[in-house]
Structures are given as C-alpha cells and as structure tokens.
Amino acid sequence: MRALFVLALLIAPPALAQSRVPPPALADTQLADPAQERAAKALMETLRCLVCQGQSIADSDADMAADMRALVRQRIAAGERPVAVRDWLIERYGNYVSYDPPLSGATGPLWLAPIVLLAIGGLLARRSLKGRRR
Known part of the structure; x- marks a missing residue:
C-alpha cells in the first residue's frame, strides 16, 4: 500500500503540470485568408520554440509556442510582412528564436x-x- 502511495506521488506532479489556461485564439486556428495562413505557417517553421529547444513553434505543444503562433497570425492578419514579424520576434526574444540567425x-x-x-x-x-x- 505504501508503494502505491509513493508511486502516486511520483506520477501526480507531471499530470498536474499541464496548464488549464486555454490557448490564445489564433494559436491553433488558421487564418481565413489562405495566402496569409501560408505566410504565417512558413514563418512559424523558421522560428524556434524557446521552451522545447528542438522544435519550431509550428510543431511545439508548449504554451509559449502557442502564444508565439498567435502573435505571428495576429500580426500577419493585421497586414505585417513576415520579415517584419520575424525581425520583431528576434528583437523581443533574441537571435536564438531564429533557426537562421544573422x-x-x-x-x-x-x-x-x-x-x-x-x-x-x-x-x-x-x-x-x-x-x-x-
């Protein structure tokens, strides 16, 4: 019985670590304009998830990546060019966020x-x- 209690204590923290906060609106929702969505998706493939360190923000399930996907889609939907969005993210998070640092x-x-x-x-x-x- 004691072993089950210890096992439950070891298993519980990772299960409780999941965020209950819903992702931002555009994190997992595509843009209505297919051209804008293609541009956003292409940009997301070139940006590194700051939490996962090996995945792009397009592939990551981390909350931080969801926030960054939403930011990319919001800015592209507002008419910003992908290069400007990328430059803004590099300015905000540093060169590490880019898979192709300058x-x-x-x-x-x-x-x-x-x-x-x-x-x-x-x-x-x-x-x-x-x-x-x-």
Whole structure:
C-alpha cells in the first residue's frame, strides 16, 4: 500500500503540470485568408520554440509556442510582412528564436566552423592520398 502511495506521488506532479489556461485564439486556428495562413505557417517553421529547444513553434505543444503562433497570425492578419514579424520576434526574444540567425560577431564562428572543418578535412585527405601514392 505504501508503494502505491509513493508511486502516486511520483506520477501526480507531471499530470498536474499541464496548464488549464486555454490557448490564445489564433494559436491553433488558421487564418481565413489562405495566402496569409501560408505566410504565417512558413514563418512559424523558421522560428524556434524557446521552451522545447528542438522544435519550431509550428510543431511545439508548449504554451509559449502557442502564444508565439498567435502573435505571428495576429500580426500577419493585421497586414505585417513576415520579415517584419520575424525581425520583431528576434528583437523581443533574441537571435536564438531564429533557426537562421544573422551573421554577427557572436554567430560568426558558427557560420565559419563548417567551412574551416571542410577545408581541414580536404587537406588531410589530400595529404593522406599523396602519401599512399609514393
């Protein structure tokens, strides 16, 4: 009996962690204009969920992602261009919110590292092949 009580205590917190607050109006509701909805959906695919860290806001079930989806749809429905909405979200949440952060001093090494590593790999492969030919 005591083991059941301990098990119930371990299971209860995750079950109670679900928010009972309903999602914002446009979080899971598509826009009436198909072109605006396509633009909103395309933008949502490029924005990272700040809670999940591996999903876009289009794919995430987190409350924060729902709020961000609603913001994107509201702004696009109001006539803002997706680029302006993206820039606003980056200004508000930082470059981390974007899967394609702009080149800057902080992100420069991330952009340059693959090129440098490919060049080093190419040089090593070339030296290895030259050594085998002799």
